[in-house]
Amino acid sequence: MTAAPAQAGTAIGMSNLTVRFSSRRSQTTALDDVSLDIEPGEFVTIVGPSGCGKSTLLKIVAGLVRPTSGEVSLLDRPVRGPQKEIGFVFQKAALLEWRGARANILLQAEMRGMDRAQAARRADELIEMTGLTGFEKALPHELSGGMQQRVALCRALLHAPPVLLMDEPFGALDALTREQMNAELHRIWRETGTTVVLVTHSIAEAVFLGTRVVVMSARPGRIIRTFPVELPAHRDYAQVMSDPRFDRLATDLRGLLGSAAANH
Template sequence: MSGSMSSYAVEIAGVSVRFRTKKRDVTALHDVTMHVEPGEFIAIVGPSGCGKSTLLKLASGLLAPSAGHVRLQGEDVTGARKDVGYVFQKAALLEWRTARKNILLQAEMRHMPARQARERTDELIAMTGLTGFEDAYPHELSGGMQQRVALCRALLHRPPVLLMDEPFGALDALTREQMNVELRRIWQETGTTVLLVTHSISEAVYLADRVVMITARPGTVAGTVDIELPAERDYGRTMSAPEFTDATRRIREHLGAAQAEVVGD
């Protein structure tokens, strides 16, 4: 099938990733197949070291598969892609630049028109609740605010696909809940396709349309759970909804069974 025939935002087909360490050969991922529809929010969960972050690197072109193929927006991924946004666990802001200038760093690197970049920055600052903190330096911002700046920076060029690698893992529980609510709202406003890697099953269920479960190394797809929750999700009511409880149970069962199969082998 040619790349132009694919209508998926992200397509990973029969992908394996192998690499050599000083002591042995390691298979990080084995025969992984998954796809993401345009505008869909997919969460990826699994044990530490199972290759979740590797999947994001494949989608962005930062890593090439040992077997299989990866497509983004219908095109074969053959190198680093400039049309994605990437948010990491740490905000990685430049301490000598204000919040606004940290966001605009993306524009400078991409040589975006200055006026367009300023207008887009103002729009994102308002969207993420950073109004009033535009001129604050990173050390003057809370962890949650720093991640909002990082999110703005990743969204500045309107990427069709946003990759998020455990973006709220370092935040305290309350701030993490608040960021979950904000991210869900921002995703609905922007319509961007999102791939989120997380260790939190509850976070995955609250945020996503579908949750993809990855087994312990060598990582492969253990299963997928469709999230049967309304588009508008009040955090408190969602956490107590029977659909939420059922989804988290099924994910734990999938991962538990997959882990038992790996141990049994």
């Protein structure tokens, strides 16, 4: 697998991001003065209570939502409008139900006007890497939830994006499939060297995958604390789960999130 080119500066820079949604009657602050810098190659996981604006944060980085105030930069360029240098994975797989798995992955190439032969080769690599071999022609409704999310992941990786944004990608999966997908994502991240930002509700997922865990408060969303994860770069799921460092960090996070939710 070809590694994404190492970037000199920051992969993602957010400074003083504030987002307010105003409706006729009320004004809600979704994000309040969020600043965060992410280095190339990092795997940053963001945890927080529901509705704390985690997803909004990802959409701002992708250029899909404009912040009320503050600045975002992606690969040292200011974000204005939708960004192309990213891969985006949603909680729902969001596949085209009339296309088979491989054709769904290749949508990325068609929409970008990428070289067909090259994209097809890359798609086959990804299909093999994520264990989708044999399901190339299967329509989404013929695939299980985990398989669908694998297709979505392959689609997001097809153009070898330097930054991968994931919005609760495994939230709808059963616990067993989720663990498996976590292990696979960890391996893919190691192999590609892509910068990943992953939003999740699961503390275990955040700690297992992240090189850094960002904890956010309930609405209005603020960053409460950032924890470096002191686990080896190469992680094995079972080993990490029984590692005392994992336990300590998970306990700390649980305490912090508990108080964040209680204060709301």
